[in-house]
Amino acid sequence: MATTYDYPGDLIAAQQELTQVRADLTALYKPLPYSVEPTEGWQRPEGYWLTTSRAYPHSPGWSEQEQQEVAALRERERDLAATIVTHTFWNDVAGPERLDARSQLKHALAREREGQEAA
Numbered sequence: 001m002a003t004t005y006d007y008p009g010d011l012i013a014a015q016q017e018l019t020q021v022r023a024d025l026t027a028l029y030k031p032l033p034y035s036v037e038p039t040e041g042w043q044r045p046e047g048y049w050l051t052t053s054r055a056y057p058h059s060p061g062w063s064e065q066e067q068q069e070v071a072a073l074r075e076r077e078r079d080l081a082a083t084i085v086t087h088t089f090w091n092d093v094a095g096p097e098r099l100d101a102r103s104q105l106k107h108a109l110a111r112e113r114e115g116q117e118a119a
Contacts, residue, residue, distance in 0.1 A: 007108055011087050015105050018080040025073045028043050032066060060080035 038061035044054045062070070084105075093101045 002104075003097065003100065005093070005104060005108075007105055008089055010110055011089050011105065014083045014087070016082050016097065016109055018077065018084065019106075019109075021073055021077050025070070025077065028066075028069060028073065032062055032070075034057040035061060036067065053059060053107045091115075 034056070037059075039056075039059040041058040042056050044056070090098060090101075
């Protein structure tokens with residue numbers, strides 16, 4: 001049977017926010033052009049990287065606002081990741097168990113919700 005961990009509330013909250021920030025980043029990236037900077041369209045030559053050619057359309061680049069939004073979310077993502085990995089909770093978890101505990105933390109909220117629904 002797997003060990004279960006009693007995560008502190010602030011650690012769970014940080015993980016929850018990190019998950020949300022990553023979802024926000026993914027949603028923000030989807031409609032953005034493939035290139036941050038304006039780029040002329042181009043055609044990859046046959047046999048270059050792959051045997052089929054691929055065309056890349058002109059990219060208008062990202063607006064200043066889009067760049068700022070992405071930068072802010074990336075910075076928040078880094079801060080949250082640092083908060084999680086340096087949390088004092090990990091001092092009480094032995095070396096090899098940390099990997100399992102970290103993995104379980106990523107899914108702690110889902111398990112918590114399932115437990116509340118069952119009750």
